[in-house]
Amino acid sequence: MSTLVEQFVVEARELLQGISEQILALEARPEDSEALHELFRLVHTLKGNSGLVEAPAMTRVLHVAEDLIGAVRDGRQPFTQELADALLEALDFVALLVDELEQEGTVQAAHNHEATRHIQRLQALGDGAAPEASPPASAAAADDATPITLEALPEEARAVARERLQEGSPLHWIVYEPEEDCFFKGEDPFLLARQTPGVCWGRFSPREPWPALDAMDPYRCVLRFELLSEAPRAALEEHFSYVADQVCLQPVQASRPDADPVDPPAPVAIPDEAVQQILEAQQAVLQGPVDEGFDGRVQAVKAALEGLLKALGWESARDALEAALEASRQTRSPEPLRQWIAQTFGRHAEPTPDAGDTASETTPERQSNATSEAPRLPEARPRSSSTLRVSQERIDALMSLVGELVVAKNGLAYLAGKVQRDYELPELSREIKMHFAALHRIAEELQDAVMQVRMLPFAHVFQRFPRLVRDLARRLGKEVRLEIIGEETEADKHLIESLADPLIHLIRNSLDHGIEPPEERRARGKPAAGLLRIRTRQEGDRIWIEVSDDGRGIDPERIKRKAYEKGLVDEAALERMGPAEALQLLFRPGFSTASNVSDISGRGVGLDVVKRTVEQLGGSVRLESEPGKGTRFILSLPLSMMVTQVLVVEVQGQLYGLPVDAVVETVRVAPEAIQRIQHQDTLVLRNQVIPVESLQYRLNDCKPSHKAADTLSVVIVQQETSRVGLLVDDFRETLDVVLKPLPGVLAGLSLYAGSALLGDGTVLMILNLKTLLEPCRSNFGSEASSSVTT
Amino acid sequence: MPVEFRKRSVVLRDHVTVEEAESLLSWLQDHPRGQVNLKHCRHLHTACLQVLLAARPSIRVMPTDPDLRRWLETLGPS
Amino acid sequence: MRRVLIVDDAPTVRMYHREILEAIGLVVDEAYNGVEALEKALTQPYDLYVVDINMPEMDGFRFLRALRQQPELPQTPAIMVSTEAADIDRAQAFQAGANLYLVKPVKPDVLRQYVQLLLGEKPS
Numbered sequence: 001m002s003t004l005v006e007q008f009v010v011e012a013r014e015l016l017q018g019i020s021e022q023i024l025a026l027e028a029r030p031e032d033s034e035a036l037h038e039l040f041r042l043v044h045t046l047k048g049n050s051g052l053v054e055a056p057a058m059t060r061v062l063h064v065a066e067d068l069i070g071a072v073r074d075g076r077q078p079f080t081q082e083l084a085d086a087l088l089e090a091l092d093f094v095a096l097l098v099d100e101l102e103q104e105g106t107v108q109a110a111h112n113h114e115a116t117r118h119i120q121r122l123q124a125l126g127d128g129a130a131p132e133a134s135p136p137a138s139a140a141a142a143d144d145a146t147p148i149t150l151e152a153l154p155e156e157a158r159a160v161a162r163e164r165l166q167e168g169s170p171l172h173w174i175v176y177e178p179e180e181d182c183f184f185k186g187e188d189p190f191l192l193a194r195q196t197p198g199v200c201w202g203r204f205s206p207r208e209p210w211p212a213l214d215a216m217d218p219y220r221c222v223l224r225f226e227l228l229s230e231a232p233r234a235a236l237e238e239h240f241s242y243v244a245d246q247v248c249l250q251p252v253q254a255s256r257p258d259a260d261p262v263d264p265p266a267p268v269a270i271p272d273e274a275v276q277q278i279l280e281a282q283q284a285v286l287q288g289p290v291d292e293g294f295d296g297r298v299q300a301v302k303a304a305l306e307g308l309l310k311a312l313g314w315e316s317a318r319d320a321l322e323a324a325l326e327a328s329r330q331t332r333s334p335e336p337l338r339q340w341i342a343q344t345f346g347r348h349a350e351p352t353p354d355a356g357d358t359a360s361e362t363t364p365e366r367q368s369n370a371t372s373e374a375p376r377l378p379e380a381r382p383r384s385s386s387t388l389r390v391s392q393e394r395i396d397a398l399m400s401l402v403g404e405l406v407v408a409k410n411g412l413a414y415l416a417g418k419v420q421r422d423y424e425l426p427e428l429s430r431e432i433k434m435h436f437a438a439l440h441r442i443a444e445e446l447q448d449a450v451m452q453v454r455m456l457p458f459a460h461v462f463q464r465f466p467r468l469v470r471d472l473a474r475r476l477g478k479e480v481r482l483e484i485i486g487e488e489t490e491a492d493k494h495l496i497e498s499l500a501d502p503l504i505h506l507i508r509n510s511l512d513h514g515i516e517p518p519e520e521r522r523a524r525g526k527p528a529a530g531l532l533r534i535r536t537r538q539e540g541d542r543i544w545i546e547v548s549d550d551g552r553g554i555d556p557e558r559i560k561r562k563a564y565e566k567g568l569v570d571e572a573a574l575e576r577m578g579p580a581e582a583l584q585l586l587f588r589p590g591f592s593t594a595s596n597v598s599d600i601s602g603r604g605v606g607l608d609v610v611k612r613t614v615e616q617l618g619g620s621v622r623l624e625s626e627p628g629k630g631t632r633f634i635l636s637l638p639l640s641m642m643v644t645q646v647l648v649v650e651v652q653g654q655l656y657g658l659p660v661d662a663v664v665e666t667v668r669v670a671p672e673a674i675q676r677i678q679h680q681d682t683l684v685l686r687n688q689v690i691p692v693e694s695l696q697y698r699l700n701d702c703k704p705s706h707k708a709a710d711t712l713s714v715v716i717v718q719q720e721t722s723r724v725g726l727l728v729d730d731f732r733e734t735l736d737v738v739l740k741p742l743p744g745v746l747a748g749l750s751l752y753a754g755s756a757l758l759g760d761g762t763v764l765m766i767l768n769l770k771t772l773l774e775p776c777r778s779n780f781g782s783e784a785s786s787s788v789t790t
Numbered sequence: 791m792p793v794e795f796r797k798r799s800v801v802l803r804d805h806v807t808v809e810e811a812e813s814l815l816s817w818l819q820d821h822p823r824g825q826v827n828l829k830h831c832r833h834l835h836t837a838c839l840q841v842l843l844a845a846r847p848s849i850r851v852m853p854t855d856p857d858l859r860r861w862l863e864t865l866g867p868s
Numbered sequence: 869m870r871r872v873l874i875v876d877d878a879p880t881v882r883m884y885h886r887e888i889l890e891a892i893g894l895v896v897d898e899a900y901n902g903v904e905a906l907e908k909a910l911t912q913p914y915d916l917y918v919v920d921i922n923m924p925e926m927d928g929f930r931f932l933r934a935l936r937q938q939p940e941l942p943q944t945p946a947i948m949v950s951t952e953a954a955d956i957d958r959a960q961a962f963q964a965g966a967n968l969y970l971v972k973p974v975k976p977d978v979l980r981q982y983v984q985l986l987l988g989e990k991p992s
Contacts, residue, residue, distance in 0.1 A: 004880065007880050011879055044922075044951065045878055048878065048881065049878055049880045052880060052881065052884045052973050109848050112848065151955075155953070178836070183808055183835075183836070183837055190834065190836040191835075204839070206844075210843065213818065216841070216844050218811035218815050218838075218840060219808075219812075219837060221840070274985055275985065278967070278985060278986065281966075281967055284958075284962035285963075288962065288965070293964075293965055295936075295939065296941075299942075300943040300965055301967065303967075303986075304986050308985055309988070311984060311987075311988050
């Protein structure tokens with residue numbers, strides 16, 4: 001994908017998000033003119049951008065949407081629910097195209113049909129109040145004899161017309177609007193248009209938006225034809241004589257009404273269209289007022305003309321240009337420059353008639369007006385934006401590189417030890433250690449810095465909620481007011497993104513089961529619209545998220561009964577269970593069943609998945625509810641969350657995690673490779689003697705009972721400067737886990753650095769190598785440790 | 791036959807007359823992804839032209855007739 | 869080395885224009901609105917400006933008017949690019965001191981051609 005498309009996609013998503021926010025804001029307050037202007041601006045920008053990538057379907061839809069919003073903005077059209085629906089759906093379609101653009105790099109032409117459907121729907125909405133902009137020359141308005149100027153022609157026709165005029169041909173502009181029932185008279189307007197004598201340009205367009213296909217009457221003619229013809233007027237009148245009342249014939253005139261179109265060409269060969277455009281523009285600039293900017297403008301005009309001369313290889317004319325500029329500056333009149341242009345390029349460069357009367361007659365009053373309006377340099381210059389947009393993938397890539405750096409730097413510590421031990425170079429060893437320490441510090445800071453970059457506000461996920469709530473509420477026939485508090489609270493991107501689905505689930509749950517239909521709410525004396533509130537705040541190193549509603553609440557007795565029915569609890573437990581405890585049953589796997597699975601919240605995912613996701617993030621979830629009053633979910637999550645990479649090992653059927661950055665390598669050796677030297681098992685690996693400890697023994701304080709295997713699995717770990725081999729039953733995969741410190745009683749058992757919840761719901765204990773390998777300070781008592789002292 | 795309806799496309803040839811407009815419309819309604827082959831088409835009656843404009847099917851082959859092709863280029867090469 | 873300043877609040881448009889202009893060997897700077905553009909123009913001479921109309925804080929008209937009032941600056945050509953094709957915008961652009969008005973999206977070859985003409989290069 002090209003960088004341009006990439007950039008477009010990023011910006012388009014942002015714009016679409018903004019657009020949908022403004023539409024929702026307008027739905028709530030249709031009179032909010034600020035939202036309306038913002039909406040128009042956003043759609044306009046997106047439309048402009050879409051023209052830069054290959055996505056005509058997108059541009060077409062956005063163009064019509066922009067027109068419609070413009071009509072609303074100008075008060076020609078009310079902002080209705082129907083309009084909001086149509087706009088949102090059209091924008092969903094645009095979002096789809098953006099996705100496709102991102103994935104494929106192009107937009108399939110197959111979408112044209114769908115685009116047309118959206119366009120027709122939008123146009124149909126706009127039809128009522130917004131009259132179609134009349135074409136530049138409508139058959140009804142223009143008088144046949146009145147000439148039409150080049151400028152009044154549609155842009156596409158202008159170039160052709162200009163060329164023909166320069167060749168000296170008479171030219172006519174023909175607008176033919178056939179009668180609606182002309183087919184029944186055996187007419188074929190398209191054929192008539194094609195057969196027009198001397199036709200050199202033509203197009204057709206509908207006089208009204210196309211209806212849906214099933215509503216279309218193919219026998220009603222709604223086309224308009226516009227043509228340019230070089231044929232003599234008489235021939236044209238003859239050709240259209242049967243439909244004369246439906247045709248408007250206007251001679252086309254060059255820019256100046258008094259200019260003879262068949263004038264001999266100017267002394268200098270007529271430059272191509274681009275040159276002409278530039279010349280016309282300079283003439284237009286020279287028509288500006290003589291104000292503070294005058295000097296600057298004439299210099300810029302001169303610079304532009306100078307460029308043109310150079311490009312055309314007419315550098316001999318430069319001196320005259322220079323002189324004209326000086327004259328203009330000194331007399332503070334554009335006249336010398338204008339004359340120079342006319343003399344050098346001929347009369348074709350002269351300005352358009354409608355703007356040609358002001359330049360030399362500028363009065364003093366006008367000057368002072370212009371001066372007072374001229375903007376000055378802003379006194380306090382706002383800081384220029386220093387925000388950089390970076391894609392998430394890049395941050396993620398950076399993060400994983402930082403992880404690799406952390407692990408790689410450990411090799412340096414090992415090297416220092418080796419230099420010391422094997423080569424007895426204490427100086428060098430110390431130096432390496434110093435470098436290691438510096439590298440270590442930098443790596444840690446780098447890690448912190450990247451973590452900071454990854455911080456995102458909750459707004460990142462909350463922004464989709466208004467639309468979600470709106471759509472769900474409409475589908476369920478409920479009225480819901482969404483209140484979001486604390487969307488600026490920040491947390492790690494991983495956490496924010498992982499929470500999106502659980503939060504969406506809780507919202508669906510509230511709308512589906514919590515908030516009552518309006519009639520029911522009224523009957524209970526509640527406002528018809530339910531309140532759904534999402535609140536986040538940071539407290540110390542934890543993030544709290546509440547999702548609450550004022551709906552019908554949950555009856556703990558019903559939950560208990562259901563849990564019993566499903567065999568989730570036995571009778572005895574049921575009796576002991578208090579109401580608060582009963583509510584937590586909702587989080588049990590298997591609670592969610594067909595009886596409460598609906599289209600909205602029941603997608604085979606129950607609250608148990610919400611709970612598991614939150615716990616995987618190192619958090620917890622609680623449910624509070626008061627029947628008749630409402631329900632509240634409270635999520636609590638750690639603010640900082642380090643992802644730790646661990647190697648999973650197995651010991652006696654139990655899994656443990658070892659931090660990967662301590663692991664040097666894993667080896668499988670024959671049992672006889674491990675030899676006992678001075679009460680210590682050792683392993684010789686590449687000429688180095690490594691002490692070997694049984695992990696099972698360390699953990700359980702019991703005699704190792706490794707089966708007589710062919711090979712033994714040893715994990716070589718680095719602890720400070722020494723290496724130790726840990727004997728395990730087997731190695732498994734390496735995993736990224738979120739380390740959660742041990743709670744309560746277990747916290748004292750510092751053999752473990754913490755625990756992590758695995759995807760399947762099991763708990764993995766992560767070993768703390770430091771305490772594990774300090775033989776004398778084992779937590780399992782001095783008796784045990786004395787027996788393993790080396 | 792100026793109009794030949796195939797499984798996924800419709801082939802228009804020579805002069806497509808006003809009589810074909812209705813069948814063309816209903817075919818395009820039934821085949822929203824249907825394509826149009828105009829290769830050998832030399833003229834389309836305005837009624838048929840309108841149907842194509844309203845339905846905006848993808849034009850698989852533009853006409854070889856240079857004049858008709860120029861006119862139809864506004865339909866886009868979709 | 870010729871330098872061009874692209875003034876547009878839409879990053880996509882800036883990138884689009886940048887790619888076209890860099891392809892003909894120009895050095896390109898960007899500014900996201902008139903204020904930033906003016907700051908840049910005052911510290912660094914440009915051979916050409918490519919300016920959008922609608923921008924936050926200071927739009928393209930105001931930027932050009934301010935630019936043309938800086939006596940110490942070399943007054944070089946400015947191309948105004950906008951999605952608006954209306955004559956009124958065109959007229960305003962010229963009054964402000966734009967030397968050319970192009971309607972967005974400008975096709976690469978069109979922009980290239982005009983830039984080359986204004987900078988005195990043989991169109992490629």
